[in-house]
Amino acid sequence: MRSVRAEKVAEAVARLYREAACSPDPGLEAALAAGRAREESPAGRAVLNDLIENLRLARQTGAPPCQDTGTAVVFLELGQDLRIEGGDLLEAVDEGVRRAVREGYLRPSIVADPLRRENTGDNTPAVLHLEIVPGDRLKLAVAAKGAGSENMSALKILTPAAGEEEIIEFAAAVVEKAGASACPPVIVGIGIGGNFETAPLLAKKAITLPLGERHPDPFYAALEEKAIERINRTGVGPGGLGGRFTCLDCHVLAAPCHIASLPLAVNLDCCLPRHQTATL
Amino acid sequence: MSKPISITAPLTDNVLRALRAGDRVLIQGVIYTARDAAHRRLAQALREGRDLPFDPRRQIIYYTGPAPAPPGTIIGPAGPTTAVRMDPFTIHLLQAGLKGMIGKGERSPETAAAIREAGAVYFAATGGAAILLARSIRKAEVAAYPELGPETVLKLEVKDFPVLVAVDTVGGNLHREGRDFYRM
Numbered sequence: 524m525r526s527v528r529a530e531k532v533a534e535a536v537a538r539l540y541r542e543a544a545c546s547p548d549p550g551l552e553a554a555l556a557a558g559r560a561r562e563e564s565p566a567g568r569a570v571l572n573d574l575i576e577n578l579r580l581a582r583q584t585g586a587p588p589c590q591d592t593g594t595a596v597v598f599l600e601l602g603q604d605l606r607i608e609g610g611d612l613l614e615a616v617d618e619g620v621r622r623a624v625r626e627g628y629l630r631p632s633i634v635a636d637p638l639r640r641e642n643t644g645d646n647t648p649a650v651l652h653l654e655i656v657p658g659d660r661l662k663l664a665v666a667a668k669g670a671g672s673e674n675m676s677a678l679k680i681l682t683p684a685a686g687e688e689e690i691i692e693f694a695a696a697v698v699e700k701a702g703a704s705a706c707p708p709v710i711v712g713i714g715i716g717g718n719f720e721t722a723p724l725l726a727k728k729a730i731t732l733p734l735g736e737r738h739p740d741p742f743y744a745a746l747e748e749k750a751i752e753r754i755n756r757t758g759v760g761p762g763g764l765g766g767r768f769t770c771l772d773c774h775v776l777a778a779p780c781h782i783a784s785l786p787l788a789v790n791l792d793c794c795l796p797r798h799q800t801a802t803l
Numbered sequence: 804m805s806k807p808i809s810i811t812a813p814l815t816d817n818v819l820r821a822l823r824a825g826d827r828v829l830i831q832g833v834i835y836t837a838r839d840a841a842h843r844r845l846a847q848a849l850r851e852g853r854d855l856p857f858d859p860r861r862q863i864i865y866y867t868g869p870a871p872a873p874p875g876t877i878i879g880p881a882g883p884t885t886a887v888r889m890d891p892f893t894i895h896l897l898q899a900g901l902k903g904m905i906g907k908g909e910r911s912p913e914t915a916a917a918i919r920e921a922g923a924v925y926f927a928a929t930g931g932a933a934i935l936l937a938r939s940i941r942k943a944e945v946a947a948y949p950e951l952g953p954e955t956v957l958k959l960e961v962k963d964f965p966v967l968v969a970v971d972t973v974g975g976n977l978h979r980e981g982r983d984f985y986r987m
Contacts, residue, residue, distance in 0.1 A: 563985075564981070564985060566825070566967070566977075566981060570929050573929040573932040573935055573965075574929070574931055574932055576932070576935055577929075577931065577932040577933065577934050577935040580934040580935060580938075581934055584934065586870075586873075586879070586880055586934050587870055587879075587880055587933070587934075588880065588931065588932075588933060588934060589880060589882055589931055589933045590867065590868060590869050590870040590879060590880040590881050590882050590933045590953075591868075591882075591884070592870060628870060628871045628872070628873045628879055629870060629871075630868065630869070630870040630871065630879070630953050631952055631953060632868075632953065640840065642951070642952045642953070642954075644952060671884065671885050671907070671930065674885070699982075702908055702909050702978060702982070703885075703907050703908035703909060703927065703930060703978060704885040704887065704907065704908040704909075706907070706930035706931045756986070756987040757982070757986060758981075758982045758983070758984070758985035758986030758987065759982055760981060760982070760985055762907075762927070762929055762930065763907075763908060763909070763978055763981075763982070764927070764967070764977060764978065764981045765978075765980070765981020765982050765983075765984050765985045766981070766985050767985060793930070793931055794930075794931045795931050
């Protein structure tokens with residue numbers, strides 16, 4: 524049976540989280556520049572100029588482009604034929620987060636208890652999603668997820684009578700309500716189907732997909748395109764100051780669901796999509 | 804876009820009254836940071852009639868929690884956080900004499916009205932441009948609550964800190980007007 528040492532997992536999480544927090548999606552600068560070329564609003568163009576200049580500074584200095592280096596969201600796909608040796612897998616993930624925060628000067632933004640709110644000081648624990656899959660590999664995906672956009676995300680259980688249009692209108696309403704708080708132009712992750720708890724996780728996975736990638740199913744790829752077009756008509760614009768370029772990208776993920784239900788979740792991500800993957 | 808207007812904190816009524824939603828402004832002088840946890844404490848102190856750890860009269864509060872400063876640097880990346888979360892505390896600070904706030908996003912209609920009635924101004928900084936904004940910070944020292952970690956209140960000295968006027972003293976509201984203009 525193949526094995527991987529827990530220390531290797533900690534090293535990988537540390538590297539991925541730090542890289543995610545400091546180096547946004549490689550396609551971002553081009554996407555912002557393309558949006559700027561189309562943007563009619565002078566204030567919107569000024570915001571895009573700031574964002575592009577800030578990305579250049581991040582590259583030059585190695586510093587994180589946003590002070591909110593996020594909740595560390597870690598997706599692990601653990602092959603059923605892989606053994607983790609020499610330590611506790613879950614502790615290894617948190618150790619990785621701790622190292623990234625210390626070595627990368629990331630911000631500790633996690634409180635130990637939601638009501639008593641004492642900062643843990645090292646951004647642990649990570650939000651961890653673990654899946655057992657066939658094979659003998661461990662796939663890691665780490666996102667640095669900011670709270671400004673997270674706070675404006677929403678869940679709604681529609682009935683099966685609802686169609687594409689209601690889904691798109693709901694997503695547009697979420698983005699409009701979020702306004703500047705989500706740091707537009709935003710990434711819109713739409714999770715459809717599953718149960719009450721499934722749709723938000725699909726929406727979260729959706730925002731970690733590469734910028735510009737369309738759904739492999741043409742039906743959902745078309746839904747993504749329609750949602751982008753509709754969200755760009757909200758007028759929110761870059762920085763929420765009014766404009767045409769509101770939606771940086773939209774990804775849809777769908778899952779089977781009950782004959783009575785149509786769960787829908789919209790997870791927003793800001794203008795700095797920050798995620799990295801690796802396989803051990 | 805108009806030519807930027809340079810203003811210096813603490814703010815006078817003449818300066819505040821001349822600002823209009825949409826104006827580009829470069830802030831000079833001393834400003835204080837405070838976000839969620841610090842606002843809770845500041846508002847609590849005011850409700851209990853205690854002095855604040857700094858004199859808020861005519862001052863500006865910047866809603867930010869910077870990332871840690873690497874050795875040899877003044878401050879880490881320091882962009883604005885969502886302003887509407889400070890709304891429940893803002894009225895207390897306005898009553899204590901606060902005249903400026905820097906954050907991102909629209910205020911509630913009630914808070915925007917309270918800001919206007921107090922003759923104060925709310926400024927918007929670009930969310931997601933944290934390194935760019937931190938470059939305008941020339942000095943940073945702890946002013947209060949160091950135990951709050953990233954939510955510590957800092958006294959900052961800024962030079963040409965770039966913002967836009969979002970809520971002015973005469974009813975202008977940059978976010979609302981901008982969105983309404985471009986909505987289709």
